Amino acid sequence: MTRLPLFRYLLSAVILLFSCVGLTNAQDDSSVESEPLPGLESFMDGLVNAQLKNSHIAGGTIGIVKDGKVLMAKGYGYADVKNRVPVSGEKTLFRPGSTSKLFTYTAVMQLAEQGKIDLNADANSYLTQFQIPDTFEKPIKVIDLLTHTAGFEEKFINMIVFDEKELVPMDQFLANGLPDRVRPVGQNSSYSNHAVAIAGLIVANVSGMSFDEYVEKNIFYPLGMNSTTFREPLPANLIDNMSNGYTYNPDTETYHQEKFEMVHMLAPAGSSSSTAADMAKFMIAHLNQGSYNGVSILQPETTAKMHSKLYSKNFGGHAMDYGFYETSYKGLDMIGHGGDLLFFHSDMYLLPEQNFGIFMSFNTADVGETRNIIITALLDEYFTQETEVPKSPADFASKVGNYVGEYQFMRHSSSDFTKSAGLLGGTLSVSPGEDNTLLIKPMGGRFAQVDDHLFVSVDLSSPDFSKITFNLDANGEADELYLLPFMHATKLGFFESPSTHQVFLIICAIAFVSILISAFRQRKKHVGVAKSQLLLPRLLAVVSGLNLFFLVFYGIAFSINYATLFAASSSAFIMIPIALTVLLVSLLVSIPLVYVTYVAWAKGEWHTRRRVAYTVVTVLVVLFLILMNYYNLIGYQY
Known part of the structure; x- marks a missing residue:
C-alpha cells in the first residue's frame, strides 16, 4: 500500500517527460517549417x-x-x-x-x-x-x-x-x-x-x-x-x-x-x-x-x-x-x-x-x-518543378542546315595584333545534334527549336545558356547568333573562318619544313650549280625558317601571356616584339624571293618539277604573309 503513491509519482513523471519530448519535437518541426529554405546550410555544405x-x-x-x-x-x-x-x-x-x-x-x-x-x-x-x-x-x-x-x-x-x-x-x-x-x-x-x-x-x-x-x-x-x-x-x-x-x-x-x-x-x-x-x-x-x-x-x-x-x-x-x-x-x-x-x-x-x-x-x-x-x-x-524536356518540331531536321556553320563572337580586336586570338578560339560551331536538336560547341550544348529564331536548352545545365536566338537573312538562313544578351556572334564564310586559316597554316608549316629538309639533303648535290640559280632554294630556306620560328615563338608567347600582354612584368613585353621583328625580316626577304622565282621561270632554271615545287612554296609564302597582315601581325600594331 505504501508503494502506490510512489508508483503514481513515477508514472506521472514518465508521462510528463514524454509530453515534454513531444512538445520539444513539435517546436523543432515548427522551427524547421518556418525557415525560408529548410536545410539550406547542410545542403550547400x-x-x-x-x-x-x-x-x-x-x-x-x-x-x-x-x-x-x-x-x-x-x-x-x-x-x-x-x-x-x-x-x-x-x-x-x-x-x-x-x-x-x-x-x-x-x-x-x-x-x-x-x-x-x-x-x-x-x-x-x-x-x-x-x-x-x-x-x-x-x-x-x-x-x-x-x-x-x-x-x-x-x-x-x-x-x-x-x-x-x-x-x-x-x-x-x-x-x-x-x-x-x-x-x-x-x-x-x-x-x-x-x-x-x-x-x-x-x-x-x-x-x-x-x-x-x-x-x-x-x-x-x-x-x-x-x-x-x-x-x-x-x-x-x-x-x-x-x-x-x-x-x-x-x-x-x-x-x-x-x-x-x-x-x-x-x-x-x-x-x-x-x-x-x-x-x-x-x-x-x-x-x-x-x-x-x-x-x-x-x-x-x-x-x-x-x-x-x-x-x-x-x-x-x-x-x-x-x-x-x-x-x-x-x-x-x-x-x-x-x-x-x-x-x-x-x-x-x-x-x-x-x-x-x-x-x-x-x-x-x-x-x-x-x-x-x-x-x-x-x-x-x-524552387523548380519537374520540367518536360523541350523537343523540336518534327520538320526541324529539314531546316537545320539554315543554322549550321561557324560563328565568331563580335567581341574581338580589329586594330591590333591581338586579333590573332581568333586563331586560338573565339568561335562557335553549330551543327546538327542528337534527337533533332541543334548542337553548339564549345559552349551552349543542345537546343530544341521553338520557332525560326528561338531555341531553348535541352541539357538544362546553365541558366546563362537556357535560350539562344538567331537572326535570319532574306533567304531564311541564319547570319547572326545571340548566345548571351551581351555576346553576339556573326556567321563566317569559308575564307573568313579561323578553321580554314588553321588548316592553311598547317599546310604552310608542312611546306616550310619540307623546304628545310630538302635544303639539308640537297646541300652536297648543288656543287657546280651557278650561285644565281642557288639563290631561289636558299631564299626559300631562309624564309621558311623565319616563318616557322615566328609561328612557334609567337604561338608560345601569345598563349602564355594572353591575359597580361605587354605588361612590363610579362615576358610578352620582350617575346612578342621579337616574334613580330622576325616576321618583318621574313617579309623583307620575301620580296627578292618573288623576283627570283620569276627569274627561274624566265630562264628555265631547274627542271620543271622542282621549279613548280619552289613556285608553290613561294605562293604559300605570299599568302601566308597576306594572312598575317589580316591578323595585324605585320609591323608593331599594339
Whole structure:
C-alpha cells in the first residue's frame, strides 16, 4: 500500500517527460517549417565541398539572401593553402571580377535619378579628358554604355598587371588606348570593359570625386559594406583578409599561389574585392527596392528600372537590362552578372519574384562547371518543378542546315595584333545534334527549336545558356547568333573562318619544313650549280625558317601571356616584339624571293618539277604573309 503513491509519482513523471519530448519535437518541426529554405546550410555544405574536391578548387565563398535576410554567408576551403587559413564568409575578401560592374551601373543610375546624368545624352558631353571619335553618324549615349551596344572593338593589352608600378590613371589609360568603334551604336551587343570604364569615368567627372571614392561614399558605406573596395593595391586594413588566387597542378596535385591581379586601369569594369557578407547586403538592397537596413541607395522606381529590359533583338531570348543581364532556368526568371579574372571566378543571380539572391566566388584558375552545377542544384532543390524536356518540331531536321556553320563572337580586336586570338578560339560551331536538336560547341550544348529564331536548352545545365536566338537573312538562313544578351556572334564564310586559316597554316608549316629538309639533303648535290640559280632554294630556306620560328615563338608567347600582354612584368613585353621583328625580316626577304622565282621561270632554271615545287612554296609564302597582315601581325600594331 505504501508503494502506490510512489508508483503514481513515477508514472506521472514518465508521462510528463514524454509530453515534454513531444512538445520539444513539435517546436523543432515548427522551427524547421518556418525557415525560408529548410536545410539550406547542410545542403550547400555538401554541394560546395564536393565541387571543391572534384574540381580542385582551393576555396570559395557563398552568400545567400531571401526575403530581406541573409540566410548564409559562408566560406569553404582555404584562403591560404600553405598556412591552412580557412575562408570566412564574413571576413575573407574574394575578387568578384566583372560582377563589380553592377556597382558601376548602380552609381550611374544614382546620378541619373538625381538629374545629374542624362542617360540619353552623348557620352562625350560628360568626358573632359578625351572625346570618343564620331566614327559613325550616331554618337554613343550614356545608356549604350550599360548594354554593351556602343560598338567598340575588344582591346585587352595591358588590362591586367601584377606590379603596382605599372598602374596608370584610368583616364590616361582610356585616352591612350581607346578601342576603335567598329559598328554603329545599338546594332549589336558586344561585351566591352572599356565601355563600362567610360561609364565609371563619367561618374567620377559628374560627382567631382574619384570613382573609388564615389562608390565608397554612396554605395559601400551606406550599406555597411566595410570590407569592399575598388582600390588597388588593397587598403592596409583589408590586406590580411584577402584570399590568395591559385592555379592547380594535376601532375603534382598541388596549388600554386599566384600574384594579386590589378585591373585598376579599367577599375569600374572589375577591380573590386569583397566578402560574401558584403555582397549579400548589396543583393538585399537590389531585391528590396534599393534599400537595406533602412538605408536607400536607389529609389524604388530606379531599382525597378534597372531590373527591366533595355536591349534585345526581340526574338524571345534574354535581354540586357540596365547593366544586369537576364538568365532563366526551368521557368525561373533571373537577373545578375558573372565575373572572371585569371584566378577568381564569380557569379551573382537575383530572382526578384522569389526575393532570392546568391553570390558565389572561387579562388582557383580553372573551376570547370562548378558555378553552373551549384546554381542549378540549388534551384532544383528549392524552387523548380519537374520540367518536360523541350523537343523540336518534327520538320526541324529539314531546316537545320539554315543554322549550321561557324560563328565568331563580335567581341574581338580589329586594330591590333591581338586579333590573332581568333586563331586560338573565339568561335562557335553549330551543327546538327542528337534527337533533332541543334548542337553548339564549345559552349551552349543542345537546343530544341521553338520557332525560326528561338531555341531553348535541352541539357538544362546553365541558366546563362537556357535560350539562344538567331537572326535570319532574306533567304531564311541564319547570319547572326545571340548566345548571351551581351555576346553576339556573326556567321563566317569559308575564307573568313579561323578553321580554314588553321588548316592553311598547317599546310604552310608542312611546306616550310619540307623546304628545310630538302635544303639539308640537297646541300652536297648543288656543287657546280651557278650561285644565281642557288639563290631561289636558299631564299626559300631562309624564309621558311623565319616563318616557322615566328609561328612557334609567337604561338608560345601569345598563349602564355594572353591575359597580361605587354605588361612590363610579362615576358610578352620582350617575346612578342621579337616574334613580330622576325616576321618583318621574313617579309623583307620575301620580296627578292618573288623576283627570283620569276627569274627561274624566265630562264628555265631547274627542271620543271622542282621549279613548280619552289613556285608553290613561294605562293604559300605570299599568302601566308597576306594572312598575317589580316591578323595585324605585320609591323608593331599594339
